[in-house]
Amino acid sequence: MPYIATQAETVNPKVLQIFCEDAEKAITTLKETVSNKDIKLFTITAHAMKSASANVGEHDASLQASALENAGHKNDIDFINANTDAFIKTLESLIEKLKITEIISAEDSETLDEDPDYLSEQLEVIKTACTHYDDDTAYAALDKLNNKKWSTKTSGILEQIRDMLFIYSDFDGVVQRITELQEQN
16 A cells, blocks of 8 residues: 555644644643633633644544534533543644654755764774773764764664663673674665
């Protein structure tokens, strides 16, 4: 099945960032207003999320927010109590999805320093240093790598190696992880 971009993925990344920030605030407000029975603020917040969701192309979320807004206008506490948690979960899921979209979009627009030869060279330095339990040399090589702009995948691997060294002092684990990476390439 071919990949089809959602409308949210075609929205300006700054708009997605603002939506995520607003949705995070709305989640907190919705929880507090249900707990405090502040129907007026609940209704205003649901209305705001209805519009914001529609603006980023998330029509299902907009419909959920609209139903909650209508329940607020009708003072339908039972409907609000029965449906707010599901809407909050929808917002949390959207935030996660849109932040990933934002990262991918940012990566596409940035110039990455992906240099496989340099990466391989520095990983070999780290691997050799770890076989000699030389954390200073390993950290120096990691620092060199961290001075470049890597893809999310490569950055994640480098962070994992740093954690293995810094947090766990797992020299053997680092050697094994680098060996696995070298075998994959």
